[in-house]
Amino acid sequence: MNWTWFHRLASPPHVYALAVRLTPWFAWPAALCIAAGLWGGLVLAPPDYQQGDGFRIIYVHAPSAWMSLMVYVTMAGAAAVGLIWRIKVAHAVAASCAPIGASFTFAALVTGALWGQPMWGTYWEWDPRLTSELVLLFLYLGYMGLRAGIEDPQRADRASAVLAVVGVVNVPIIHYSVTWWNSLHQAPSVMRLGKPAMPLAMLVPLLLMLLGFTLFFVALLLTRLRGEVLARERTASWIREVVRA
Amino acid sequence: MRAFFDMGGYAAFVWPAYAVTFAVVLLNIFWARRALERSRAEARRRLQMQREVS
Numbered sequence: 001m002n003w004t005w006f007h008r009l010a011s012p013p014h015v016y017a018l019a020v021r022l023t024p025w026f027a028w029p030a031a032l033c034i035a036a037g038l039w040g041g042l043v044l045a046p047p048d049y050q051q052g053d054g055f056r057i058i059y060v061h062a063p064s065a066w067m068s069l070m071v072y073v074t075m076a077g078a079a080a081v082g083l084i085w086r087i088k089v090a091h092a093v094a095a096s097c098a099p100i101g102a103s104f105t106f107a108a109l110v111t112g113a114l115w116g117q118p119m120w121g122t123y124w125e126w127d128p129r130l131t132s133e134l135v136l137l138f139l140y141l142g143y144m145g146l147r148a149g150i151e152d153p154q155r156a157d158r159a160s161a162v163l164a165v166v167g168v169v170n171v172p173i174i175h176y177s178v179t180w181w182n183s184l185h186q187a188p189s190v191m192r193l194g195k196p197a198m199p200l201a202m203l204v205p206l207l208l209m210l211l212g213f214t215l216f217f218v219a220l221l222l223t224r225l226r227g228e229v230l231a232r233e234r235t236a237s238w239i240r241e242v243v244r245a
Numbered sequence: 246m247r248a249f250f251d252m253g254g255y256a257a258f259v260w261p262a263y264a265v266t267f268a269v270v271l272l273n274i275f276w277a278r279r280a281l282e283r284s285r286a287e288a289r290r291r292l293q294m295q296r297e298v299s
Contacts, residue, residue: 053255057262060266103276118258224277224280226284227280
């Protein structure tokens with residue numbers, strides 16, 4: 001098997017060009033999936049037999065919460081690769097993830113509060129699921145603060161990567177919090193063993209939203225990655241080609 | 246149509262949740278583009294400085 005394509009992923013000019021080329025292939029399908037998911041979730045899906053139309057918050061809450069975790073795992077994975085093999089592009093990926101993940105963690109917390117008030121009678125409770133998700137937001141903010149606080153980019157990359165890798169222990173805590181502890185939050189209805197606990201008319205729009213948000217993340221990541229790669233290349237001559245305005 | 250916007254009495258929770266999420270989506274597009282534009286401007290400035298030195 002030919003592994004050149006894999007090794008080229010560590011080459012900044014190659015990654016930059018690849019990001020330019022790939023971004024629209026993720027951005028447009030993302031827009032389509034999200035549009036279809038919104039139509040299905042807000043219009044076609046029947047009201048829930050217990051929660052009425054209030055359950056429709058799931059179509060923005062679950063994708064935001066999924067993003068908060070998936071982006072963190074991507075960030076920690078890239079940070080680990082950057083630490084172990086000292087690959088600049090991997091650190092650039094990790095740095096690109098943080099603001100995206102932080103903003104969707106915020107969205108997950110706010111939409112969760114707006115769902116909690118009508119269904120549980122409270123916007124906030126120091127519940128295991130809610131508390132561990134709040135810790136995730138602080139991990140993202142800590143990561144970004146640490147990067148911003150270190151002048152030398154290589155030291156910033158390494159120090160923040162250690163934080164990202166250590167913080168990954170919080171991810172399984174968030175995911176399993178609803179089964180390990182007696183939590184207010186409902187148990188998983190899609191990401192569980194066996195069949196999803198939802199009729200198809202509700203499930204399909206949710207899967208479309210999850211897919212749409214994931215594709216959107218890749219498009220955002222590729223855009224940010226270009227900026228991060230440029231910032232790490234001080235003198236390389238290929239930069240002249242790509243920034244010529 | 247009225248019934249759609251009323252969301253079975255949950256309008257005060259459903260619509261703000263959608264508004265916050267889509268604000269985050271749009272802000273992410275804006276922030277990502279701005280970050281890239283800043284890095285490009287910075288790279289151009291560095292190249293300019295190198296040219297002046299040499």
